[in-house]
Amino acid sequence: MIKAKIETACTECALSRLCLPVALSTEDVESLEEIIDRPKPLSRGDYLYQAGDAFEALYVVRSGAVKTFTVDSGGTEQITGFYLPGELFGLTGINKPAQNTTAQALERTNLCVLPYDDLDRLCSDVPSLARQIMKVMSDEIREDHALLTLVSKKRAEARLATFLLSIAQRLKRRQLPDESFQLSMSRSDIGNYLGLAEETISRMFTRFQEDGLLAVQRKQIDLIDRDGLQAVCDS
Amino acid sequence: MIKAKIETACTECALSRLCLPVALSTEDVESLEEIIDRPKPLSRGDYLYQAGDAFEALYVVRSGAVKTFTVDSGGTEQITGFYLPGELFGLTGINKPAQNTTAQALERTNLCVLPYDDLDRLCSDVPSLARQIMKVMSDEIREDHALLTLVSKKRAEARLATFLLSIAQRLKRRQLPDESFQLSMSRSDIGNYLGLAEETISRMFTRFQEDGLLAVQRKQIDLIDRDGLQAVCDS
DNA sequence: CGTCTTATTGATTCAGATCAACGACGGTGG
DNA sequence: CCACCGTCGTTGATCTGAATCAATAAGACG
Numbered sequence: 001m002i003k004a005k006i007e008t009a010c011t012e013c014a015l016s017r018l019c020l021p022v023a024l025s026t027e028d029v030e031s032l033e034e035i036i037d038r039p040k041p042l043s044r045g046d047y048l049y050q051a052g053d054a055f056e057a058l059y060v061v062r063s064g065a066v067k068t069f070t071v072d073s074g075g076t077e078q079i080t081g082f083y084l085p086g087e088l089f090g091l092t093g094i095n096k097p098a099q100n101t102t103a104q105a106l107e108r109t110n111l112c113v114l115p116y117d118d119l120d121r122l123c124s125d126v127p128s129l130a131r132q133i134m135k136v137m138s139d140e141i142r143e144d145h146a147l148l149t150l151v152s153k154k155r156a157e158a159r160l161a162t163f164l165l166s167i168a169q170r171l172k173r174r175q176l177p178d179e180s181f182q183l184s185m186s187r188s189d190i191g192n193y194l195g196l197a198e199e200t201i202s203r204m205f206t207r208f209q210e211d212g213l214l215a216v217q218r219k220q221i222d223l224i225d226r227d228g229l230q231a232v233c234d235s
Numbered sequence: 236m237i238k239a240k241i242e243t244a245c246t247e248c249a250l251s252r253l254c255l256p257v258a259l260s261t262e263d264v265e266s267l268e269e270i271i272d273r274p275k276p277l278s279r280g281d282y283l284y285q286a287g288d289a290f291e292a293l294y295v296v297r298s299g300a301v302k303t304f305t306v307d308s309g310g311t312e313q314i315t316g317f318y319l320p321g322e323l324f325g326l327t328g329i330n331k332p333a334q335n336t337t338a339q340a341l342e343r344t345n346l347c348v349l350p351y352d353d354l355d356r357l358c359s360d361v362p363s364l365a366r367q368i369m370k371v372m373s374d375e376i377r378e379d380h381a382l383l384t385l386v387s388k389k390r391a392e393a394r395l396a397t398f399l400l401s402i403a404q405r406l407k408r409r410q411l412p413d414e415s416f417q418l419s420m421s422r423s424d425i426g427n428y429l430g431l432a433e434e435t436i437s438r439m440f441t442r443f444q445e446d447g448l449l450a451v452q453r454k455q456i457d458l459i460d461r462d463g464l465q466a467v468c469d470s
Numbered sequence: 471c472g473t474c475t476t477a478t479t480g481a482t483t484c485a486g487a488t489c490a491a492c493g494a495c496g497g498t499g500g
Numbered sequence: 501c502c503a504c505c506g507t508c509g510t511t512g513a514t515c516t517g518a519a520t521c522a523a524t525a526a527g528a529c530g
Protein backbone atom coordinates (compact mmCIF):
# COMPACT_ATOMS: atom_id res chain seq x y z
CA MET A 1 0.00 0.00 0.00
CA ILE A 2 2.72 2.36 1.01
CA LYS A 3 4.65 1.32 -2.04
CA ALA A 4 1.70 2.11 -4.28
CA LYS A 5 1.26 5.49 -2.67
CA ILE A 6 4.90 6.39 -3.21
CA GLU A 7 4.90 5.33 -6.82
CA THR A 8 1.88 7.45 -7.48
CA ALA A 9 3.47 10.44 -5.88
CA CYS A 10 6.57 10.11 -7.97
CA THR A 11 4.67 9.41 -11.15
CA GLU A 12 2.74 12.59 -10.63
CA CYS A 13 5.82 14.74 -10.40
CA ALA A 14 7.58 12.91 -13.21
CA LEU A 15 10.42 11.82 -11.02
CA SER A 16 9.73 8.16 -11.53
CA ARG A 17 10.76 7.93 -15.15
CA LEU A 18 12.97 10.89 -15.75
CA CYS A 19 14.64 11.73 -12.49
CA LEU A 20 14.79 8.66 -10.33
CA PRO A 21 17.65 6.29 -10.95
CA VAL A 22 16.34 2.98 -12.23
CA ALA A 23 18.98 1.36 -10.04
CA LEU A 24 17.29 2.44 -6.83
CA SER A 25 15.50 -0.19 -4.78
CA THR A 26 11.99 0.43 -3.50
CA GLU A 27 13.29 1.21 -0.04
CA ASP A 28 15.68 3.75 -1.48
CA VAL A 29 12.92 5.43 -3.42
CA GLU A 30 10.97 5.51 -0.20
CA SER A 31 13.84 7.25 1.59
CA LEU A 32 14.12 9.76 -1.21
CA GLU A 33 10.40 10.32 -1.23
CA GLU A 34 10.56 11.25 2.45
CA ILE A 35 12.89 14.17 1.93
CA ILE A 36 11.08 15.68 -1.03
CA ASP A 37 9.25 18.90 -0.38
CA ARG A 38 6.45 20.21 -2.60
CA PRO A 39 6.00 23.91 -1.92
CA LYS A 40 3.06 25.96 -3.12
CA PRO A 41 3.13 27.03 -6.75
CA LEU A 42 5.25 29.93 -7.96
CA SER A 43 3.89 32.75 -10.10
CA ARG A 44 5.44 34.03 -13.31
CA GLY A 45 8.55 36.04 -12.46
CA ASP A 46 9.06 34.57 -8.96
CA TYR A 47 12.63 33.73 -8.04
CA LEU A 48 13.50 30.28 -6.67
CA TYR A 49 16.96 31.43 -5.68
CA GLN A 50 19.33 34.15 -6.72
CA ALA A 51 23.08 34.40 -7.24
CA GLY A 52 24.67 34.73 -3.81
CA ASP A 53 21.98 32.75 -1.99
CA ALA A 54 23.12 29.74 -0.02
CA PHE A 55 22.89 26.48 -1.95
CA GLU A 56 20.15 24.46 -0.33
CA ALA A 57 18.48 22.11 -2.74
CA LEU A 58 18.03 20.57 -6.15
CA TYR A 59 14.75 21.12 -7.96
CA VAL A 60 12.51 19.27 -10.37
CA VAL A 61 9.80 20.98 -12.41
CA ARG A 62 6.43 19.28 -11.94
CA SER A 63 4.50 21.71 -14.11
CA GLY A 64 5.27 25.06 -15.68
CA ALA A 65 8.76 26.19 -16.67
CA VAL A 66 11.87 27.78 -15.17
CA LYS A 67 14.86 29.63 -16.58
CA THR A 68 18.29 29.91 -14.99
CA PHE A 69 20.80 32.62 -15.78
CA THR A 70 24.14 34.01 -14.68
CA VAL A 71 25.21 37.65 -14.47
CA ASP A 72 28.92 38.22 -15.03
CA SER A 73 31.12 40.95 -13.54
CA GLY A 74 30.28 43.32 -16.38
CA GLY A 75 26.55 42.81 -15.84
CA THR A 76 26.04 40.62 -18.91
CA GLU A 77 23.15 38.22 -18.44
CA GLN A 78 23.34 34.76 -19.93
CA ILE A 79 20.45 32.35 -19.77
CA THR A 80 21.98 28.94 -19.09
CA GLY A 81 18.90 26.78 -19.30
CA PHE A 82 15.16 26.39 -19.64
CA TYR A 83 13.61 23.61 -17.58
CA LEU A 84 10.39 21.85 -18.51
CA PRO A 85 8.25 19.38 -16.53
CA GLY A 86 10.23 16.37 -15.35
CA GLU A 87 13.58 18.15 -15.60
CA LEU A 88 16.09 18.52 -12.77
CA PHE A 89 18.13 21.67 -12.15
CA GLY A 90 20.21 23.47 -9.57
CA LEU A 91 23.32 21.35 -10.04
CA THR A 92 25.71 24.28 -10.44
CA GLY A 93 25.36 25.01 -6.74
CA ILE A 94 26.41 21.56 -5.58
CA ASN A 95 29.11 21.56 -2.92
CA LYS A 96 29.54 25.31 -3.32
CA PRO A 97 29.10 27.95 -0.65
CA ALA A 98 26.65 29.93 -2.76
CA GLN A 99 24.59 29.91 -5.93
CA ASN A 100 26.11 31.70 -8.89
CA THR A 101 22.98 31.47 -11.01
CA THR A 102 19.50 32.83 -10.54
CA ALA A 103 16.40 30.71 -11.17
CA GLN A 104 13.10 32.31 -12.14
CA ALA A 105 9.68 30.89 -12.99
CA LEU A 106 8.54 31.63 -16.54
CA GLU A 107 4.90 30.89 -15.75
CA ARG A 108 2.84 29.42 -12.92
CA THR A 109 5.08 26.56 -11.78
CA ASN A 110 5.01 23.61 -9.38
CA LEU A 111 8.23 22.08 -8.14
CA CYS A 112 9.69 19.24 -6.18
CA VAL A 113 12.45 20.42 -3.86
CA LEU A 114 15.19 18.02 -2.78
CA PRO A 115 16.96 19.57 0.23
CA TYR A 116 20.63 18.92 -0.32
CA ASP A 117 21.57 18.13 3.27
CA ASP A 118 19.17 15.23 3.27
CA LEU A 119 20.12 14.18 -0.23
CA ASP A 120 23.81 14.21 0.63
CA ARG A 121 23.20 12.09 3.72
CA LEU A 122 21.22 9.66 1.62
CA CYS A 123 24.05 9.54 -0.93
CA SER A 124 26.43 8.19 1.70
CA ASP A 125 24.10 5.26 2.37
CA VAL A 126 23.05 4.68 -1.21
CA PRO A 127 26.03 4.82 -3.56
CA SER A 128 23.81 4.34 -6.61
CA LEU A 129 22.10 7.64 -5.80
CA ALA A 130 25.43 9.47 -5.83
CA ARG A 131 26.17 7.71 -9.12
CA GLN A 132 22.85 8.85 -10.54
CA ILE A 133 23.52 12.46 -9.56
CA MET A 134 26.90 12.29 -11.26
CA LYS A 135 25.24 10.92 -14.36
CA VAL A 136 22.79 13.82 -14.42
CA MET A 137 25.68 16.24 -13.98
CA SER A 138 27.63 14.71 -16.83
CA ASP A 139 24.45 14.91 -18.97
CA GLU A 140 24.34 18.60 -18.16
CA ILE A 141 27.97 19.06 -19.20
CA ARG A 142 27.32 17.28 -22.49
CA GLU A 143 24.29 19.43 -23.17
CA ASP A 144 26.28 22.54 -22.41
CA HIS A 145 28.85 21.43 -24.96
CA ALA A 146 26.15 20.88 -27.55
CA LEU A 147 24.81 24.37 -26.84
CA LEU A 148 28.30 25.79 -27.16
CA THR A 149 28.70 24.17 -30.57
CA LEU A 150 25.35 25.57 -31.60
CA VAL A 151 26.15 29.13 -30.53
CA SER A 152 29.75 29.05 -31.64
CA LYS A 153 29.44 27.35 -35.04
CA LYS A 154 25.89 27.53 -36.42
CA ARG A 155 23.94 30.22 -38.21
CA ALA A 156 20.90 31.90 -36.71
CA GLU A 157 18.34 29.71 -38.47
CA ALA A 158 20.09 26.50 -37.43
CA ARG A 159 20.21 27.72 -33.83
CA LEU A 160 16.50 28.43 -33.65
CA ALA A 161 15.49 25.27 -35.50
CA THR A 162 17.62 23.16 -33.16
CA PHE A 163 16.12 24.93 -30.16
CA LEU A 164 12.56 24.28 -31.29
CA LEU A 165 13.18 20.63 -32.04
CA SER A 166 14.83 20.24 -28.66
CA ILE A 167 11.79 21.70 -26.91
CA ALA A 168 9.51 19.40 -28.91
CA GLN A 169 11.59 16.35 -28.08
CA ARG A 170 11.56 17.15 -24.39
CA LEU A 171 7.80 17.67 -24.39
CA LYS A 172 7.37 14.37 -26.15
CA ARG A 173 9.48 12.60 -23.56
CA ARG A 174 7.11 13.92 -20.97
CA GLN A 175 4.21 12.76 -23.14
CA LEU A 176 2.98 16.30 -23.65
CA PRO A 177 1.84 17.55 -27.07
CA ASP A 178 4.99 18.13 -29.09
CA GLU A 179 3.49 19.19 -32.40
CA SER A 180 1.60 22.20 -31.12
CA PHE A 181 2.76 23.94 -27.98
CA GLN A 182 3.14 27.26 -26.19
CA LEU A 183 6.60 28.67 -25.65
CA SER A 184 6.78 30.01 -22.13
CA MET A 185 9.77 32.25 -22.77
CA SER A 186 9.95 35.56 -24.66
CA ARG A 187 11.77 36.17 -27.95
CA SER A 188 14.30 38.10 -25.94
CA ASP A 189 14.92 35.08 -23.69
CA ILE A 190 15.35 32.79 -26.68
CA GLY A 191 17.75 35.28 -28.24
CA ASN A 192 19.76 35.62 -25.06
CA TYR A 193 20.01 31.84 -24.76
CA LEU A 194 21.07 31.35 -28.38
CA GLY A 195 23.39 34.35 -28.64
CA LEU A 196 21.12 36.30 -31.01
CA ALA A 197 19.15 39.56 -30.92
CA GLU A 198 15.44 39.28 -30.28
CA GLU A 199 14.76 40.86 -33.68
CA THR A 200 16.68 38.03 -35.30
CA ILE A 201 14.53 35.45 -33.50
CA SER A 202 11.44 37.23 -34.75
CA ARG A 203 12.73 37.30 -38.33
CA MET A 204 13.64 33.62 -38.24
CA PHE A 205 10.14 32.72 -37.03
CA THR A 206 8.71 34.70 -39.92
CA ARG A 207 11.04 33.01 -42.38
CA PHE A 208 10.24 29.51 -41.07
CA GLN A 209 6.56 30.31 -41.44
CA GLU A 210 7.06 31.59 -45.00
CA ASP A 211 8.96 28.41 -45.79
CA GLY A 212 6.09 26.29 -44.48
CA LEU A 213 8.11 24.75 -41.69
CA LEU A 214 5.82 25.88 -38.90
CA ALA A 215 2.93 28.11 -37.96
CA VAL A 216 3.61 30.74 -35.35
CA GLN A 217 1.26 33.05 -33.55
CA ARG A 218 3.00 34.86 -30.75
CA LYS A 219 4.02 32.12 -28.31
CA GLN A 220 1.92 29.43 -29.97
CA ILE A 221 4.02 27.15 -32.19
CA ASP A 222 2.73 24.48 -34.57
CA LEU A 223 5.37 22.33 -36.18
CA ILE A 224 4.45 21.50 -39.76
CA ASP A 225 7.56 20.14 -41.43
CA ARG A 226 9.87 18.55 -38.89
CA ASP A 227 12.14 17.05 -41.53
CA GLY A 228 12.47 20.48 -43.05
CA LEU A 229 13.38 21.93 -39.67
CA GLN A 230 15.84 19.12 -39.12
CA ALA A 231 17.47 19.98 -42.44
CA VAL A 232 17.82 23.60 -41.37
CA CYS A 233 19.74 22.44 -38.29
CA ASP A 234 22.67 21.28 -40.41
CA SER A 235 23.06 24.33 -42.65
CA MET B 236 57.70 6.63 5.78
CA ILE B 237 54.97 5.40 3.57
CA LYS B 238 53.03 8.55 4.26
CA ALA B 239 55.98 10.69 3.21
CA LYS B 240 56.35 8.74 0.00
CA ILE B 241 52.70 9.18 -0.90
CA GLU B 242 52.71 12.86 -0.25
CA THR B 243 55.68 13.30 -2.47
CA ALA B 244 54.06 11.37 -5.28
CA CYS B 245 50.93 13.49 -5.15
CA THR B 246 52.82 16.75 -4.85
CA GLU B 247 54.77 15.83 -7.94
CA CYS B 248 51.68 15.36 -10.06
CA ALA B 249 49.89 18.38 -8.59
CA LEU B 250 47.07 16.28 -7.24
CA SER B 251 47.75 17.31 -3.67
CA ARG B 252 46.68 20.92 -3.97
CA LEU B 253 44.47 21.07 -7.01
CA CYS B 254 42.83 17.74 -7.37
CA LEU B 255 42.71 15.98 -4.04
CA PRO B 256 39.85 16.88 -1.76
CA VAL B 257 41.13 18.61 1.35
CA ALA B 258 38.51 16.63 3.23
CA LEU B 259 40.24 13.31 2.61
CA SER B 260 42.07 11.65 5.47
CA THR B 261 45.59 10.34 5.03
CA GLU B 262 44.32 6.78 4.72
CA ASP B 263 41.88 7.88 2.04
CA VAL B 264 44.63 9.59 0.10
CA GLU B 265 46.60 6.41 0.43
CA SER B 266 43.73 4.37 -1.04
CA LEU B 267 43.42 6.81 -3.89
CA GLU B 268 47.14 6.78 -4.48
CA GLU B 269 46.98 3.02 -4.91
CA ILE B 270 44.64 3.13 -7.84
CA ILE B 271 46.44 5.87 -9.75
CA ASP B 272 48.26 4.81 -12.87
CA ARG B 273 51.04 6.83 -14.46
CA PRO B 274 51.49 5.66 -18.04
CA LYS B 275 54.41 6.56 -20.25
CA PRO B 276 54.33 10.03 -21.82
CA LEU B 277 52.20 10.82 -24.83
CA SER B 278 53.52 12.57 -27.93
CA ARG B 279 51.95 15.55 -29.63
CA GLY B 280 48.84 14.41 -31.49
CA ASP B 281 48.35 11.16 -29.57
CA TYR B 282 44.79 10.35 -28.60
CA LEU B 283 43.94 9.45 -25.00
CA TYR B 284 40.47 8.31 -25.99
CA GLN B 285 38.08 8.96 -28.83
CA ALA B 286 34.33 9.42 -29.11
CA GLY B 287 32.75 5.98 -28.95
CA ASP B 288 35.47 4.46 -26.77
CA ALA B 289 34.35 2.90 -23.51
CA PHE B 290 34.58 5.25 -20.55
CA GLU B 291 37.37 3.93 -18.34
CA ALA B 292 39.01 6.65 -16.34
CA LEU B 293 39.44 10.23 -15.27
CA TYR B 294 42.71 11.97 -16.07
CA VAL B 295 44.94 14.62 -14.56
CA VAL B 296 47.62 16.40 -16.56
CA ARG B 297 51.00 16.20 -14.82
CA SER B 298 52.92 18.01 -17.53
CA GLY B 299 52.14 19.12 -21.06
CA ALA B 300 48.65 19.93 -22.30
CA VAL B 301 45.55 18.22 -23.66
CA LYS B 302 42.55 19.36 -25.68
CA THR B 303 39.13 17.73 -25.74
CA PHE B 304 36.58 18.13 -28.51
CA THR B 305 33.25 16.85 -29.74
CA VAL B 306 32.15 16.16 -33.31
CA ASP B 307 28.43 16.62 -33.93
CA SER B 308 26.23 14.76 -36.42
CA GLY B 309 27.07 17.26 -39.16
CA GLY B 310 30.80 16.81 -38.59
CA THR B 311 31.29 20.15 -36.84
CA GLU B 312 34.19 20.02 -34.42
CA GLN B 313 34.00 21.96 -31.18
CA ILE B 314 36.91 22.12 -28.79
CA THR B 315 35.41 21.90 -25.31
CA GLY B 316 38.50 22.42 -23.19
CA PHE B 317 42.23 22.81 -22.88
CA TYR B 318 43.80 21.15 -19.84
CA LEU B 319 47.03 22.33 -18.24
CA PRO B 320 49.17 20.72 -15.53
CA GLY B 321 47.19 19.95 -12.38
CA GLU B 322 43.85 19.94 -14.16
CA LEU B 323 41.35 17.09 -14.14
CA PHE B 324 39.31 16.04 -17.18
CA GLY B 325 37.24 13.21 -18.61
CA LEU B 326 34.12 13.93 -16.55
CA THR B 327 31.73 13.93 -19.49
CA GLY B 328 32.09 10.18 -19.73
CA ILE B 329 31.08 9.49 -16.14
CA ASN B 330 28.36 6.84 -15.77
CA LYS B 331 27.93 6.72 -19.54
CA PRO B 332 28.39 3.74 -21.78
CA ALA B 333 30.81 5.59 -24.05
CA GLN B 334 32.84 8.73 -24.47
CA ASN B 335 31.31 11.42 -26.64
CA THR B 336 34.43 13.54 -26.71
CA THR B 337 37.92 12.92 -28.01
CA ALA B 338 41.02 13.84 -26.01
CA GLN B 339 44.30 14.60 -27.74
CA ALA B 340 47.73 15.65 -26.48
CA LEU B 341 48.85 19.08 -27.69
CA GLU B 342 52.50 18.40 -26.84
CA ARG B 343 54.58 15.82 -25.01
CA THR B 344 52.34 15.06 -22.03
CA ASN B 345 52.43 13.08 -18.78
CA LEU B 346 49.22 12.05 -17.09
CA CYS B 347 47.77 10.49 -13.99
CA VAL B 348 45.04 8.01 -14.83
CA LEU B 349 42.30 7.25 -12.32
CA PRO B 350 40.55 4.03 -13.43
CA TYR B 351 36.88 4.66 -12.86
CA ASP B 352 35.97 1.20 -11.58
CA ASP B 353 38.38 1.62 -8.70
CA LEU B 354 37.40 5.23 -8.13
CA ASP B 355 33.73 4.34 -8.02
CA ARG B 356 34.35 1.59 -5.50
CA LEU B 357 36.34 4.00 -3.39
CA CYS B 358 33.50 6.53 -3.61
CA SER B 359 31.15 4.09 -1.91
CA ASP B 360 33.48 3.84 1.08
CA VAL B 361 34.53 7.47 1.16
CA PRO B 362 31.53 9.78 0.70
CA SER B 363 33.73 12.87 0.78
CA LEU B 364 35.43 11.61 -2.39
CA ALA B 365 32.09 11.39 -4.19
CA ARG B 366 31.34 14.87 -2.90
CA GLN B 367 34.65 16.16 -4.23
CA ILE B 368 33.99 14.68 -7.68
CA MET B 369 30.58 16.36 -7.73
CA LYS B 370 32.22 19.63 -6.79
CA VAL B 371 34.67 19.31 -9.68
CA MET B 372 31.77 18.53 -12.00
CA SER B 373 29.81 21.55 -10.87
CA ASP B 374 32.98 23.65 -11.37
CA GLU B 375 33.07 22.35 -14.91
CA ILE B 376 29.44 23.31 -15.49
CA ARG B 377 30.08 26.81 -14.18
CA GLU B 378 33.11 27.20 -16.42
CA ASP B 379 31.10 26.01 -19.40
CA HIS B 380 28.51 28.69 -18.63
CA ALA B 381 31.21 31.33 -18.42
CA LEU B 382 32.53 30.17 -21.79
CA LEU B 383 29.04 30.28 -23.24
CA THR B 384 28.63 33.87 -22.07
CA LEU B 385 31.99 34.72 -23.61
CA VAL B 386 31.18 33.19 -26.98
CA SER B 387 27.57 34.28 -27.04
CA LYS B 388 27.88 37.88 -25.80
CA LYS B 389 31.42 39.25 -26.17
CA ARG B 390 33.35 40.66 -29.07
CA ALA B 391 36.39 38.96 -30.57
CA GLU B 392 38.95 41.03 -28.65
CA ALA B 393 37.21 40.39 -25.32
CA ARG B 394 37.11 36.67 -26.05
CA LEU B 395 40.82 36.42 -26.76
CA ALA B 396 41.83 38.68 -23.87
CA THR B 397 39.72 36.63 -21.46
CA PHE B 398 41.22 33.44 -22.83
CA LEU B 399 44.78 34.65 -22.35
CA LEU B 400 44.17 35.89 -18.82
CA SER B 401 42.53 32.58 -17.98
CA ILE B 402 45.57 30.67 -19.19
CA ALA B 403 47.85 32.96 -17.19
CA GLN B 404 45.78 32.55 -14.07
CA ARG B 405 45.83 28.79 -14.36
CA LEU B 406 49.58 28.73 -14.90
CA LYS B 407 50.03 30.92 -11.85
CA ARG B 408 47.92 28.59 -9.72
CA ARG B 409 50.29 25.85 -10.72
CA GLN B 410 53.18 28.19 -9.89
CA LEU B 411 54.41 28.21 -13.45
CA PRO B 412 55.54 31.43 -15.16
CA ASP B 413 52.38 33.35 -15.99
CA GLU B 414 53.85 36.49 -17.49
CA SER B 415 55.74 34.82 -20.29
CA PHE B 416 54.58 31.47 -21.61
CA GLN B 417 54.21 29.24 -24.65
CA LEU B 418 50.75 28.49 -25.95
CA SER B 419 50.58 24.83 -26.82
CA MET B 420 47.58 25.15 -29.12
CA SER B 421 47.39 26.56 -32.66
CA ARG B 422 45.57 29.74 -33.70
CA SER B 423 43.03 27.51 -35.34
CA ASP B 424 42.41 25.67 -32.05
CA ILE B 425 41.98 28.94 -30.16
CA GLY B 426 39.57 30.15 -32.83
CA ASN B 427 37.59 26.94 -32.73
CA TYR B 428 37.34 27.13 -28.95
CA LEU B 429 36.26 30.79 -28.94
CA GLY B 430 33.94 30.65 -31.95
CA LEU B 431 36.20 32.73 -34.21
CA ALA B 432 38.15 32.23 -37.43
CA GLU B 433 41.86 31.65 -37.08
CA GLU B 434 42.52 34.82 -39.10
CA THR B 435 40.60 36.78 -36.49
CA ILE B 436 42.76 35.35 -33.71
CA SER B 437 45.83 36.36 -35.66
CA ARG B 438 44.54 39.89 -36.18
CA MET B 439 43.64 40.29 -32.51
CA PHE B 440 47.14 39.22 -31.48
CA THR B 441 48.56 41.84 -33.83
CA ARG B 442 46.23 44.48 -32.47
CA PHE B 443 47.04 43.65 -28.84
CA GLN B 444 50.71 43.93 -29.70
CA GLU B 445 50.21 47.28 -31.43
CA ASP B 446 48.31 48.49 -28.37
CA GLY B 447 51.20 47.49 -26.11
CA LEU B 448 49.19 44.91 -24.21
CA LEU B 449 51.50 42.01 -24.96
CA ALA B 450 54.38 40.79 -27.07
CA VAL B 451 53.70 37.84 -29.32
CA GLN B 452 56.05 35.76 -31.37
CA ARG B 453 54.31 32.73 -32.79
CA LYS B 454 53.33 30.68 -29.75
CA GLN B 455 55.42 32.71 -27.31
CA ILE B 456 53.31 35.20 -25.36
CA ASP B 457 54.60 37.93 -23.02
CA LEU B 458 51.95 39.79 -21.10
CA ILE B 459 52.87 43.46 -20.76
CA ASP B 460 49.75 45.28 -19.61
CA ARG B 461 47.46 42.96 -17.69
CA ASP B 462 45.17 45.77 -16.54
CA GLY B 463 44.83 46.82 -20.14
CA LEU B 464 43.94 43.26 -21.13
CA GLN B 465 41.50 43.08 -18.26
CA ALA B 466 39.84 46.25 -19.54
CA VAL B 467 39.49 44.69 -22.99
CA CYS B 468 37.58 41.80 -21.41
CA ASP B 469 34.66 44.06 -20.52
CA SER B 470 34.25 45.87 -23.86
C1' DC C 471 -10.37 51.46 -22.32
C1' DG C 472 -5.95 53.12 -22.06
C1' DT C 473 -1.26 51.91 -20.92
C1' DC C 474 2.70 48.95 -20.93
C1' DT C 475 5.15 45.31 -22.54
C1' DT C 476 6.35 42.22 -26.32
C1' DA C 477 6.65 41.25 -31.13
C1' DT C 478 7.21 42.52 -35.90
C1' DT C 479 9.19 44.80 -39.80
C1' DG C 480 12.30 47.91 -42.32
C1' DA C 481 16.79 50.53 -43.10
C1' DT C 482 21.39 50.80 -42.14
C1' DT C 483 25.78 49.56 -40.16
C1' DC C 484 29.50 46.77 -38.77
C1' DA C 485 32.17 42.88 -36.87
C1' DG C 486 33.97 39.14 -38.31
C1' DA C 487 33.95 35.43 -42.08
C1' DT C 488 35.72 34.21 -46.23
C1' DC C 489 38.84 34.27 -50.08
C1' DA C 490 43.45 34.85 -51.50
C1' DA C 491 48.33 35.40 -51.29
C1' DC C 492 52.43 35.31 -49.00
C1' DG C 493 55.92 34.56 -45.37
C1' DA C 494 58.09 32.09 -41.66
C1' DC C 495 59.20 28.44 -39.16
C1' DG C 496 60.17 23.42 -38.20
C1' DG C 497 60.79 18.93 -39.33
C1' DT C 498 62.79 15.58 -42.59
C1' DG C 499 65.69 13.55 -45.69
C1' DG C 500 69.51 13.97 -48.64
C1' DC D 501 74.42 20.71 -42.21
C1' DC D 502 71.63 22.46 -45.47
C1' DA D 503 67.78 22.50 -48.65
C1' DC D 504 63.21 21.34 -49.33
C1' DC D 505 58.51 20.87 -48.24
C1' DG D 506 54.51 21.25 -45.59
C1' DT D 507 52.13 23.36 -41.99
C1' DC D 508 51.00 27.41 -39.50
C1' DG D 509 50.58 32.24 -39.06
C1' DT D 510 50.04 36.84 -40.96
C1' DT D 511 48.07 40.33 -43.79
C1' DG D 512 44.97 42.42 -47.22
C1' DA D 513 40.46 42.82 -49.87
C1' DT D 514 35.89 41.85 -50.05
C1' DC D 515 31.49 40.01 -48.61
C1' DT D 516 27.73 38.93 -45.57
C1' DG D 517 24.94 37.64 -41.52
C1' DA D 518 23.27 39.54 -37.84
C1' DA D 519 23.29 43.73 -34.75
C1' DT D 520 21.58 48.02 -34.15
C1' DC D 521 18.51 51.82 -34.73
C1' DA D 522 13.87 53.17 -35.48
C1' DA D 523 9.05 52.89 -36.00
C1' DT D 524 4.87 50.53 -35.61
C1' DA D 525 1.61 46.87 -34.29
C1' DA D 526 -0.49 43.67 -31.36
C1' DG D 527 -1.54 41.60 -27.14
C1' DA D 528 -1.83 41.61 -22.06
C1' DC D 529 -3.28 43.59 -18.06
C1' DG D 530 -4.85 46.60 -14.77
